[in-house]
Amino acid sequence: xxxxxxxxxxxxxxxxxxxxxxxxxxxxxxxxxxxxxxxxxxxxxxxxxxxxxxxxxxxxxxxxxxxxxxxxxxxxxxxxxxxxxxxxxxxxxxxxxxxxxxxxxxxxxxxxxxxxxxxxxxxxxxxxxxxxxxxxxxxxxxxxxxxxxxxxxxxxxxxxxxxxxxxxxxxxxxxxxxxxxxxxxxxxxxxxxxxxxxxxxxxxxxxxxxxxxxxxxxxxxxxxxxxxxxxxx
Amino acid sequence: xxxxxxxxxxxxxxxxxxxxxxxxxxxxxxxxxxxxxxxxxxxxxxxxxxxxxxxxxxxxxxxxxxxxxxxxxxxxxxxxxxxxxxxxxxxxxxxxxxxxxxxxxxxxxxxxxxxxxxxxxxxxxxxxxxxxxxxxxxxxxxxxxxxxxxxxxxxxxxxxxxxxxxxxxxxxxxxxxxxxxxxxxxxxxxxxxxxxxxxxxxxxxxxxxxxxxxxxxxxxxxxxxxxxxxxxxxxxxxxxxxxxxxxxxxxxxxxxxxxxxxxxxxxxxxxxxxxxxxxxxxxxxxxxxxxxxxxxxxxxxxxxxxxxxxxxxxxxxxxxxxxxxxxxxxxxxxxxxxxxxxxxxxxxxxxxxxxxxxxxxxxxxxxxxxxxxxxxxxxxxxxxxxxxxxxxxxxxxxxxxxxxxxxxxxxxxxxxxxxxxxxxxxxxxxxxxxxxxxxxxxxxxxxxxxxxxxxxxxxxxxxxxxxx
Numbered sequence: 001x002x003x004x005x006x007x008x009x010x011x012x013x014x015x016x017x018x019x020x021x022x023x024x025x026x027x028x029x030x031x032x033x034x035x036x037x038x039x040x041x042x043x044x045x046x047x048x049x050x051x052x053x054x055x056x057x058x059x060x061x062x063x064x065x066x067x068x069x070x071x072x073x074x075x076x077x078x079x080x081x082x083x084x085x086x087x088x089x090x091x092x093x094x095x096x097x098x099x100x101x102x103x104x105x106x107x108x109x110x111x112x113x114x115x116x117x118x119x120x121x122x123x124x125x126x127x128x129x130x131x132x133x134x135x136x137x138x139x140x141x142x143x144x145x146x147x148x149x150x151x152x153x154x155x156x157x158x159x160x161x162x163x164x165x166x167x168x169x170x171x172x173x174x175x176x177x178x179x180x181x182x183x184x185x186x187x188x189x190x191x192x193x194x195x196x197x198x199x200x201x202x203x204x205x206x207x208x209x210x211x212x213x214x215x216x217x218x219x220x221x222x223x224x225x226x227x228x229x230x231x232x233x
Numbered sequence: 234x235x236x237x238x239x240x241x242x243x244x245x246x247x248x249x250x251x252x253x254x255x256x257x258x259x260x261x262x263x264x265x266x267x268x269x270x271x272x273x274x275x276x277x278x279x280x281x282x283x284x285x286x287x288x289x290x291x292x293x294x295x296x297x298x299x300x301x302x303x304x305x306x307x308x309x310x311x312x313x314x315x316x317x318x319x320x321x322x323x324x325x326x327x328x329x330x331x332x333x334x335x336x337x338x339x340x341x342x343x344x345x346x347x348x349x350x351x352x353x354x355x356x357x358x359x360x361x362x363x364x365x366x367x368x369x370x371x372x373x374x375x376x377x378x379x380x381x382x383x384x385x386x387x388x389x390x391x392x393x394x395x396x397x398x399x400x401x402x403x404x405x406x407x408x409x410x411x412x413x414x415x416x417x418x419x420x421x422x423x424x425x426x427x428x429x430x431x432x433x434x435x436x437x438x439x440x441x442x443x444x445x446x447x448x449x450x451x452x453x454x455x456x457x458x459x460x461x462x463x464x465x466x467x468x469x470x471x472x473x474x475x476x477x478x479x480x481x482x483x484x485x486x487x488x489x490x491x492x493x494x495x496x497x498x499x500x501x502x503x504x505x506x507x508x509x510x511x512x513x514x515x516x517x518x519x520x521x522x523x524x525x526x527x528x529x530x531x532x533x534x535x536x537x538x539x540x541x542x543x544x545x546x547x548x549x550x551x552x553x554x555x556x557x558x559x560x561x562x563x564x565x566x567x568x569x570x571x572x573x574x575x576x577x578x579x580x581x582x583x584x585x586x587x588x589x590x591x592x593x594x595x596x597x598x599x600x601x602x603x604x605x606x607x608x609x610x611x612x613x614x615x616x617x618x619x620x621x622x623x624x625x626x627x628x629x630x631x632x633x634x635x636x637x638x639x640x641x642x643x644x645x646x647x648x649x650x651x652x653x654x655x656x657x658x659x660x661x662x663x664x665x666x667x668x669x670x671x672x673x674x675x676x677x678x679x680x681x682x683x684x685x686x687x688x689x690x691x692x693x694x695x696x697x698x699x700x701x
Contacts, residue, residue: 050390078394084386086240088247100236101395141391148395 001026001152001183002047007056009042009207016042018207019056024200026151029174029184031198031215033191035231039207040187044154047185048078060152074102077145081157083137087130091120091140094129098144106147118143119169135166142173153177155186159193171197191227192220203230234405237396241379241409251375255413258363258371259420265360266424269318280310280329284659292655296648299631299638300557306334309623309660311616314607315429316440319421320361322608331617333624333660335561335631338568360421361602364448365595366484368417369455373476376410376459381469400696403464407457407692414452418445439667440605447601450681454594455480457688464699483595491589491596499581502574511571518563519556529556545642553643554636561628568621576614583610590680597677597684604674607664611673615665623660630657 002024009017017039024030034040045051046058049069058065060072085094095111106114115125120139129137138158145153153174159167167190174197178184188194194201195215201223203211210230218226245251287308294302311329313321332339380403383389393399422445426433459476466472502510519528536555537543545552590597603609631649640647671678 045390048390048394050393073394076394078391080387080390082387083391084388086244086388088244089240093243097236097240098391098395101392144391144395 001028001061002030002185003057003059003062004043004046005057005059007043007046007058008054009039009046009051010054016207017046020204020207020209022202022209022212024183024185026181026183027178028200029178029186029198031194031201032185032187032204033189033194033201033227034187034204035189038204040204041156042207043204044078044156044185044187047152047154048076049073074148075151077142077148077150077153079138079141079145079153079155079158081160082134083141085129085132085137085140088128090126090128091115091132091136092125094140095143095147099147102148104147111147114143114147115140118146119173133166135162135169138162138166138170139173142170142177146177151181151183153182153184153186155184155188157188158186159188159190167193191223195220195223203227205230234401237402237405238409238412241406242412245375245413254371258368258417262360262363262417262420263424265363266318266421267428269321269359270425270428273313273315273318276313276329280312283308283330284310288659291657291659293651294654295651297654298645298647299554299635299649299653300335300645302649302654303335303557303628303631306332307627307660308332309620310662311613312662314440314664315432315437316444316606317608318360318429319364319425319444320602320606320608321359322361322603322606323610323613324608327610327613331620333620333627335557335628336564338572338621338624360425361606364418364421365599365602368414369452369484370480371417372410372414372452372456373459373473373480375413376406376456377463377469377473377476379406379410380460380463381472384464384469399464399699400693403460403692403696407453407460407688410456410460411449411453414456415449418448418452436664436667440607440670443667443671444602444605447598447605447681450685451594451598454681454684454688457692461688461691461695464696483593487589487593488596488599491586491593495582495585498585499578501578501582507571507575511567514567514570515564518567519559529559532556532559548642551636551638551640551642551644551647553645554632554634554638557635558629558632561625561632565625579610579614584676587674587676587680590677591683594681594684597680600677601674601681604670604677605667607670611670612665616662619662620660627657 002022004020004022007017007020008015020039020043022030022043032040032043042051046053047060047065049065049072053066061075063072065072085091086097089097092108092111092115095115096106099106099111112122112125116122118139120136120143124132124136129140132140142153155174159170162170171193174184174186178199186194186198195218198215201213201215202209203226211226213226215223245255291307294305297305309331311324311331313324313329317324380389383392389402392402396402422441425441429437458479459472462476463469463472466475519532520526523529532555533545533552536548536552537545540548540550542548586596587600590600600609604611634649634653635647638647638649638653
C-alpha cells in the first residue's frame, strides 16, 4: 500500500532522508523508530505530499504521489503528535468540519458512531475541544481519518504525552483499524509501544533505514538494546 | 469553501476576546457615525440660519446704489453633502463660507480647523478614521491570526490533507476576513442610512455604493496580502512585522512623501508672489473708479460714438456702470490667468499623487473616499468655480442696473429699487454629477483594481510556492 523507493530529501546541505526504501502493506502496522532529527517526520511529510521529493519514488495504493497527489491524499489519514483541533468547537463539530472539507456530509448519528468507534464517549462528543485531554483529541483525530475512510494512516508520535490508559486505548484502536485492512505507518520514540502494536519495525538514523525487523522476532529488551546500539554508533 | 467560511465565522463568534473586540468596534463605529452626523447636521443648521439671515438682509435692501451693493456684497456657503459625515475630507481646512463682492475674489473663511487648537492637533472623531486606518489594521491582525493559528497548531497540514487545496484555503480565509470588514462597513452604512434616510436621492445612493465598493476592494487587498504573506513567511512574527510595516508605509510615510514630491514637482506660487503678479497685471487694465484713466477715456469715446453723442451728460445711460463692468471684466481675465495657472498646478499635483496609487492603494482609497463623499479638493474647486461664476453674474447684474437702470453718469446718489435686489437669485451650490467624479478619479479606480488583480494572482497562482 505504501512504498518508498530510494526516496531522498535534503534541506540545503542537510540530507533529511537518504535513499529510503520501505514498504508497508494493507493490514500492517509499521513502526518507524528513531531519535529526534532522524527523518521520521520528513518521511511522513513526503508521504503527505507536503514536501517535495528530491529523488526516488513514493507510491500510495500503487499511485505515484508526485503525479497523483489529490488521489493519494484522499485516502490518507494523518494523526500528528498533537492533534490541535479547533478549541471553540465540540469534538462532533470538529469532526463534521473536517469531513465537510473532504467533501463528506454525515448525519449527527453517523458522526457520533465514528467518534464512538474511535473510543470517544458520547457525552464528550458535544463538549468543546478546549476541555479535552490529549488522548481525547487523538481519538477525534483518528475519527477524522476513519470517517474519511482512509486506507493509509500516517501517525507522527501519536502516543507522545499520553497517559498509559490513553496510550493503551490508542494501541487497541490501531490494531483494530489494521484488522479492518488499514495500512499504518507510525513514527515513534516509544520502543515498547511499537513492539506491542506494530507488525514490523524500522530503525531510522540520519535519514537512512538502518534495520528492519519483525516485532515478533525480538523481545522488548532486545529491541531496546538494538536501538541503543544503532543510536550510539 | 462554504464550510471553511462558516467555520471562520463560528470561531470569531465563539471567541469571547474576538467577539468583545468586534462589539467594541461596532459600538465605536456607531458612535463615530452618529457624532459625524451630528456635526454635519449642526453645521448645516448653522449654515442654513446664516444663509437665511444674509438672504433676508439682501432682500431687505430698500434702496441702494448698485455699486454700493457690489461693495456691500454677500456671503455664500458650501453646503456639505450628507456623505461628508462619512469622510469629511478637506472640508475642515478649506472652510465653507466665502464673501462675494465687486472687484475682488475672496478666499474661503470659517474653517473649523483654523479655529480649534484641539481639532488641528488631533482631528475629529470621524467614521473615515475607522474605515481607513483602524478597520484595515484589525483585518491585518485577523488575517494574520487566521493563518498563523493554523500553522502554529499544525492544523494546516490536516486542513490541506482534507481540503486538498491551499489555494482554496487561502481564498476562503481572505474572504472571511474581508467579510468582517464588510460587516463593519455594513454597520456604518446602516447607521448612516437610518440617520439620513430622508435626504437620500439617486445621486447619493450611487455615491454611497461606489464609496462602499472602494472600501471593499481595499479591505480585500489588505486581507489577501496579509493572508498570503503569513502563509508564505516561515517566521510568523516577521510576517506580521512586515505587514504592519507595509500598513505604516502606506498610511503614514508614503502619503507624506508623495504629497511633498507632488508639491516639489509642480510648485505653487507663494501667496505674496501671486498677489504681486496679479496687482501688476491689474494695474495694466482699466481702473473702474478713475474716470481719468487712459483706458477709461478710450472706452468713453467708444460708448459716445456708439450712442452718437459728444459728452457723457448726453448719454441716455450711466457710463460709470459701463466703466465699472469693463474694470470687472479685466479683473476677471487677470484672475483667470493667474488662478487658472494655480488650478492647473493643483490638477498636476493631484495627478502626481494619484499615480502614487500604483505603489500605494491607500492613496487611491483615500482619493476615492473623499471624491465619492464630495469632500475632496476637486469638489472644492468646483464650488469655487460656481462661486466665481455667481459673483461675476451678480456684479454684472449690479453694473448693468447701474448703467441702464435710469441714472446718468456721475449720479452716485441714484438708488436701485428693492424689487431689483429681490430679483437677484441666491447662490445655490450644485453637487457635481457622479459621472464627472468617476472620470476625475479613473486613475485611482484603475490602481485599486490593479492591486486587486495582483492579490488575486498571488492567492490563485502563487500559492504553490508556499512551503508549509
